[in-house]
Amino acid sequence: MSLQPADKKHLAVLTAVVVVAVAIVAVATTLLVRGTPESDPQVSVATGRSLERVEPTFWCDLDMTQCHPRALSIEEIAALPVTQFPVPAGGSLSLSVPSEIATAPWMLVAAYATPEGVQPVTWIHRSGTTYTQVLESTPDRVLLGVEIKPFSTVLEDAPDGLESGQGDILFRGHYAISTAPDGFTVGNETELPAVRG
Known part of the structure; x- marks a missing residue:
């Protein structure tokens, strides 16, 4: 089964959106963890x-x-x-x-x-x-x-x-x-x- 040019374009856009979403989540998680003060040992x-x-x-x-x-x-x-x-x-x-x-x-x-x-x-x-x-x-x-x-x-x-x-x-x-x-x-x-x- 081969993809049509329009399908390839939609797949490329979808891949780009997923990559950007993963990058945003990774950056947000890093900032949250870095901004959270370490708790004292219990x-x-x-x-x-x-x-x-x-x-x-x-x-x-x-x-x-x-x-x-x-x-x-x-x-x-x-x-x-x-x-x-x-x-x-x-x-x-x-x-x-x-x-x-x-x-x-x-x-x-x-x-x-x-x-x-x-x-x-x-x-x-x-x-x-x-x-x-x-x-x-x-x-x-x-x-x-x-x-x-x-x-x-x-x-x-x-x-x-x-x-x-x-x-x-x-x-x-x-x-x-x-x-x-x-x-x-x-x-x-x-x-x-x-x-x-």
């Missing part, structure tokens, strides 16, 4: 059938040059609202961090209510080693809350450099989640020294 927490994604109180790039809303002091962080995600005693909290956090070192701090007092437990995870961690909550060791603190590459107050052991590495972000069971009250509020997990 941490996923789960217990039983409940799942929630938690936004950071602040987030910065590794060099702390771009922060939003901005890097906050410890006092400012303490004044911010905390995400409420109750975990029943006898249950567990599963938390997962995205690659934006796990590809660099990060710290997890959990607070437990024990008969002796409130016990902070700290884990420091090396780059690329841990993406998910499960924390148990038992009747004699109730999980009260967790903080996730990703490290930056910025060292503060170390005039003699990193090897000197001086100064502090700044945290590039902060996540705070209250996991105390609904209606739970801490029996002994004595603050115990932190231990390594």
Whole structure:
């Protein structure tokens, strides 16, 4: 079957229209994606059938040059609202961090209510080693809350450099989640020294 000259002309016009439409869609998609601000990395927490994604109180790039809303002091962080995600005693909290956090070192701090007092437990995870961690909550060791603190590459107050052991590495972000069971009250509020997990 051969095409008539008029059919060839219509086919050429139709092909040109399709090519232009595809080009317009590609350009529009590129502009939309480029114009959309990147969202801050979210941490996923789960217990039983409940799942929630938690936004950071602040987030910065590794060099702390771009922060939003901005890097906050410890006092400012303490004044911010905390995400409420109750975990029943006898249950567990599963938390997962995205690659934006796990590809660099990060710290997890959990607070437990024990008969002796409130016990902070700290884990420091090396780059690329841990993406998910499960924390148990038992009747004699109730999980009260967790903080996730990703490290930056910025060292503060170390005039003699990193090897000197001086100064502090700044945290590039902060996540705070209250996991105390609904209606739970801490029996002994004595603050115990932190231990390594």
